[in-house]
Amino acid sequence: MEFVKDNFIYILFGLNYFLALLATITLLFQKINPTKTLTYIIVLLVFPFVGLLVYYFFGQDYRKTKIFNRKHVLNQSVIAKIQNELEIDTQAISEVDELLEEKSKLIRLLYNSQSSKLTLKNDVQVICNGDEKLRLLLEDLKTARNHIHLEYFIIKDDETGTEVLNLLSKKAEEGVEVKIIIDDVGSKISNGRLSSLRKSGVIIYKFMPVLFSRFTGRMNYRDHRKILIVDGKIGYVGGINISNNYINSRNQRFWKDTHLRIAGEAVHQLQILFFTTWDFVSQGELQIREAHFPRIDIESKIPLQIAASGPDTDWSNIMESIFVAINNAEDFIYITTPYFIPNDEIVTALQVASRSNIKVKIIIPKKSDSWIAEYATNSYIEKLLEASVEVYQYHKGFVHSKTMIVDDVFCTVGTANMDYRSFNINFEVNALIYNRLISSQIKAMFNEDLKNSKKVEPNEWERRSNKEKFLEGFARLMAPLL
Template sequence: MEFVRNHIWQILIVLNYIIALSAVATILHKKLNPTKALSYIIGLLALPFLGLIVYYLFGQEYRKTKIFNRKNVLNQSVVKKIQDTLELDTKTISAVEDLLDQKSKLIPLLYNNEKSKLTINNDVTLIKNGDAKFKLLFKDVKEAKHHIHLEYFVIKDDEIGSKLLNLLCKKANEGIEVRMAIDDVGSSISSKMKQKLQDSGVKMKPFMPVLFSKFTGKMNYRDHRKIVVIDGAIGYVGGINVSDNYVNANNKRYWRDTHMRIVGEAVKSLQILFFTTWDFVSNEELKISKIYFPEHNCKENIPLQIAASGPDTDWSNIMEAIFVAITNAENHVYITTPYFIPNSEIVTALQVTARSNIKVKIIVPKTSDSWIAEHATNSYLEMLLEAGVEVYTYTKGFIHAKTMVVDGVFSTIGTTNMDYRSFNINFEVNALIYNEGISAQLTKFFNDDLNDCEQLDLKSWQKRSRQTKLIEAIARLMAPLL
């Protein structure tokens, strides 16, 4: 024991490198991206203890090991029948493909990746900013007849959050089923409100609680989705969380965001996605009945797919869809994102597309809500400007919308940022919409936002100080941890 006490640090260092070398062997065996693999190997070998901690929290590849099993939901007979009913005939698919031209590659891509099926019978309402979203959402919640399902990254019991939570309590007291899956890191609800929710019969479960939990090692993998399903008939998805930050009547800083309300067949896909999450967080024996999937007969026929991705999926579904949409553009690509910290595939796609005389425009915040994210984003802009991409910085406030429009026929709205975290770490969901009318509305949103932007000039941007560029480079290295 005296030898151990006298040589404790030497022993710990030896143990550190034994574990580190084991981790290096694991990294090499997994055949990761060379740059990513080398970064972790250098960290493990050059930073004793700290390198192990970083790798344990951020470096493990859960996409292959599966954080949770969705088969309990997907194998249920009701869900299988619902998925079968979403199959389209050849004639219908051909009509959509004629509209989309090369963009039609997205349809089989998402189906082959994750069995995400194209739905046609949908009515879509685009929502600009939180004030409009909550007005619609509160009305739909008040009119709920059977169930209300919510899955959010951020829910707070501030002014707007308390209004929603109190309304959910009221509906639960009326006998309506209310289920809430909230991210344990992003959300903040007081003990008093939690007790009120429980007493009212609201079922609320945290997604991957990180304190004193077996999932602490996966604390970096968060549920970034924003989903609401009401009576299986109405669905919401987009960038707007439940917090006063998103309501401009209450928020000191103007917050620009985009969301969407869906009525139709695509709500079934959102419902199935919610149930896979609920099955994971609740640990209860889940029996799904047909009442959660009512028939729809919408007046509109807007084709769309619900795409989900996360550490539980075999492929980076949403990132791949964005990549294909960009590389198959023939006229223009308009992107709005609050965090632009992309992987090399997306950077290359944007550069090649812009250099092919296709108009590529990107809106990012001039001032972010994260100092590190802002500098990491800025580190990528020069290489885009050099390729001919038009970059605009939003000056009116903070732009949190996550949208893309391609050639006026394809658009996407969802929770996915154009960054490493959304592509590889978080659980995300996007709606991919194949419709000229919706694309035109989103294009108008984009052009309106350009009126509140400053366009970057390459020569001026290159004149940033060496100190600024160094800070950006350091922030960029930290991108996987953001």
């Protein structure tokens, strides 16, 4: 004991580096991105004790350990029946192939990787800001007769959240089934409000609760999805959360965002996705009824797939979809994202596309809501400019839209940012739409946003200060951890 007391600090450091060595060996066996591996190893070696905490919270690959299991949900008889009913006949697939030509590879990619059915009978409404979404959402919630399901990264009990939550309590008191999943890091709902919701009949679970959510804003494996389903017939998906921050009439800083209101077969795919998360948070309290998947009477034909990715999927489905779409572009690729911290595959694909005379334009915020994310994003601009990619910085406020349009025939809107976290760590969901009309609407919004953006000129960008370049380099090094 005397020896331990005299050498306590040395023993502590020895234990730290022994655990760091084990963590390093684990990282090498995982065979993940070399840059990410090197970043973790540097943090483990240079920052004793802190490095171990960073690795514990951020470095483990839950996709490999399979702690998030989807099989229980997907094996449900009701789900299997719905999946079979969504099978599309050969003629319908050929019609989509004729529209998309080579871009139909996207459909097959998702179908093969996660059995994401291509749905045809859909009506899609593009929503260009939070005020419009809130109005439509409240109208739809009032019409609910059977059930309302929400899965949201951020719900706050501010003015906007209170308006929505009060209506949900009212519907639950009327006998409507109301189920809510909130991310424990992103959402802020008081205990009093939670108690009131539960008393009214609302069933609500927190996704992966943490002890001090206020201080864990970047904790790994968060539920970043924004899904709302009304009676299995209407669904919402996109970038807009439920909070005053997203409502321009209630927010001092202008917030540009994009969301979708979907009516049709694709809502069934959102419903299945919701149930996979519900099964996890409720630890098996899963009761799926036929009423959750009503008959769809929609005449409109808008081909649409729901792409989901996260630790519960075998592949990085959204990233792979974006990668395939970029590689199949022939005319243009227009991207809007609040955070551009992509992997090497996406950067290379964009550079090659631009150098192949395909018009590539990207809109990012001039001023981000995170300084380290802003500098990390800026660290990629130079390489893009060298390949003649056009980069625009949105200056009217904060652009939070997550959209991509390719060649007027394909577009995607969802929750996934163009960054490591969305591609590999968080639970995300995107709608992939194969339709000229919807693509043209998203393109028109993109062109409108260009009017409130300034193009980054290579000569001007080169003249930024050494301090900015240093901060970009530091943030770039931390990019795999953001």
